[in-house]
Amino acid sequence: MEAIKLQKKYPQFSQPEVMSLVSRFKDMDIDGKGSITKQEAITALSSGHNSEGTYDSVRTTLKEVQVDSSGKIELEDYIDLIAKLRQGRNKTAGVAIGSPGKSRVVVQGSNSNIQHGILPDELSAFTTHINGVLGGDPDIGDRLPLPTETFQIFDEARDGLILCKLINDSVPDTIDERVLNKPVAKTQFKPINNFQMTENNNIVISSAKAIGCSVVNVGASDIIDGREHLILGLIWQIIRRGLLSKIDIKLHPELYRLLEDGETLEEFLRLPPDQILLRWFNYHLKAANWPRRVNNFSKDICDSENYTVLLNQLVPAQCSRAPLQQTNLEQRAEQVLQNADAIGCRKFLTSKSIVVGNPKLNLAFVANLFNTHPGLEALEESERPVIEDFDAEGEREARVFTLWLNSLNVEPGVYNLFEDLKDGTVILQAFDKVIPGCVTWRRVSKPKEGQELSRFKCVENTNYAVELGQANRMTLVGVQGADIVDGTKTLVLGLVWQLMRKSVIATLASLSKGNNREVTDSDMIRWANDRVKAASKRTTMRSFKDSTLKTGHFYLDLLDALKPGYVDYSLVYEGRNEDECTMNNKLAISIARKAGALIFVVPEDLVEVRPRLGLTFIAALMALGQ
Incomplete structure (x- = not known):
């Protein structure tokens, strides 16, 4: 029938x-x-x-x-x-159009009038990377390897597991994998449902933001719907974060070798990682007595000459300069990749993507090369104290404030808090996001493209920021615009903290029903204690300095009160030592993200009971509970 x-x-x-x-x-x-x-x-x-x-x-x-x-x-x-x-519908789906290396696969956007292009070289490189780093994983290893020439990666990413695992590969321990929703045992496979996928992807989005990825206009539903251009962009940012995280003077003290004449260590450390990579590249070109230098990851590399010299300088026994004799650019690029293969570094690039100068894939290749063969002479004992004595004041708070500013989608993005606020334009954007319409933009000086503002103009802008803070009841006694321009750490941290706190309070006020009174610290503490008590839990908090918070028990009880059943107490430790406290707080952070909260702190911030950062955590849970 x-x-x-x-x-x-x-x-x-x-x-x-x-x-x-x-x-x-x-x-x-x-x-x-x-x-x-x-x-x-x-x-x-x-x-x-x-x-x-x-x-x-x-x-x-x-x-x-x-x-x-x-x-x-x-x-x-x-x-x-x-x-x-x-009927022959979509026969050419997934087929790239355009010239080799620059060809794109066109995909439909959320609107029928919008289309997006995906570069096959990038799709292939990122899928290959995922296959390599996640192969053998106990939860998703059986799905791998994924085909590198199809869109299957976007379907496999829908449940959030691959993306969560990729985040943990790039920045280990970001996500407590015990809270992830996983398919039922292999013997009777049952995929997770849409609600469980949403929870996993809440963790993906919040965790990606927490490791410094710019996640704008991407939500859990976009991942579940398999939105190709959004997922590929997110994958790239996660991979990029992992590659660049190792360009750190604490991991590689020998980076000290890259300082230029008259440059201080602090000045050098203000450089973003991609600029340090270019500095490293040029250091080796100079050491090889090669006359050329690179200033970007595209046109300066596309003829493969600089790559040839770099590889020869790093591992001369296995990487000759023979490619320089080849006149065909694509064949020369292939010879460079064969040299890279000989030292275990043929990754991300194809000969075509070198010739067209794909900046993402070139950056990834150079970062992987640095991580594998830095080629920098170890420091002498007499040089080591210069590195070991360096400790960024307020480093933990600066990290959280940087992530928060970037979550506001300020332009340009913030890498070094104390350096990147100096001209006032970023902090004024933040004021305008937190207190819409408060900035009169005709009063603000903006740098021309490729240029910096004069100190006079920077001070004008930062004085205006201080003026706005005072007008909005911030405590800025003795703070002047020049302090921001000079990067005075305690004063910069104080200003940004008060603005972040105002943002938190504004969010809570917008969620409260009919109560226009500003939320105070005492209100937050009372709310948290009331919710925990109402759920018949015994833990309490006296203040944001309460040393008992370090165990994570109060945060976990509060989460279970807000989302009954979310906390599996069999996973909770007594908190007898720092390791147990760290595991509890790691669990609390991941559960909060699973529930949809935007959390920027790391477990160590909560274990060390940093009052400002503990407040942001409670406030995020309070916003969730409203």
Whole structure:
């Protein structure tokens, strides 16, 4: 009966064909519920003797099939999908257009009038990286390796697990993986549902922001929907963060060798990691007596000459300068990559992406090369104290404030808090985000592209920022604009903290119903204690300096009060030592992110009971609880 009905609706199929398709569908519907997952449909129709098209053509055509809110594929949806595929729909899906190296795969945006381009070289490089670093993982290793030439990565990323694992690979211990929602045991595989996917992707978004990724206009639903350009952009930022995190003088004291004449260590450390990489590249070119220098990761590298010399300088026994004799640029680039392969560094780049000067892939290649073969002479004992004595004052608070400023989408992004606020433009943008309309922009001097403001103009801008702070009841006694320009750490931290606190209070006020009174520290403490007590928990907090907070028990009890059942108390330690306290606070942070809170602190901030940072954590939970 069902086959007859379907044959009438889809007359292009003969009755035997419909019967055959119904039989194929039932073979896939193992549990007999009358539906299969989208991924099962794509896999079945793009592989084996029943193939109806490529992975990407099936995937793209499936978007045209009207499935119900569950997202499951029922029998009629399955027949409709095959009918559309046999009409030749989306045959070229996933096929790149344009010249080699610059070709793009066009994907549809959220709006029918918007399209986005994806570079196949980037898709392939990032997928290959994921296959390499996550292969063998106990939770997702069986999914790998993923094809590097299709869009399957975007479907596999939907449940958040691959992205969470990638974040932990880039910045270890960012996420407590015990809180992740995972499919049921392999023997009776059952994928997680949309709600569980949302929780995992809440962790992805909040954790990505917490490690310094710029995550703008990306939400959990975008990942679940498989929005290709957004997911690929997020993957790149996570990979980039991991590669550049190792360019750190604490990990590589020999970076001290890169200081230029008259440059102080503090001045050098103000450079963002990509600029330090260029400095490192040029250091080796100079040591090789090579006349050229690189100022970017695109046009200065695309002829492969500088790469040839760099590799030869790093590992001369295995990397010759023979590529310089090759006149064909693509063949020269391939010879460079063969040299890189000889030293275990052929990663991210293809010969075409070198020639066209892809800046992302070149940056990734150079960062990986530095991490593998820095080629810098170890420091003498007499030089070491210069490094070891350096300790950035307020480093932990500065880290959190930097992440918070970047979450406001200020331009340019903040890398070094004390350096990047000097001209006043970023802090004034932050004021305007926190207190909309408070900045009269005609009073603000802005630097021309590629230029810096004069000190006089910087002081004018920062004086205006101080004036705005005072007008909005911030305590800025003795603070002048020149203090911000000079990077006086305690005063910069004080100003940014008060602005961040005002933002937190404004958020809480907007969530409270009909109460226009400003939320105080005491209000937050009272609210937290009341919620914990109402849930029949015994922990309390006296203040944000309360030393008992270090165990993480109060935070976990508060989270369980807000989201009953979220805390698995079998995972909670007594907090007898610092390691146990760290594990508890790591658990609390990941649970908060799972619930949708935006958390910038790291476990050490809570273990050390830093009052300002503890306040931001409680405030984030309070916003969640409203």
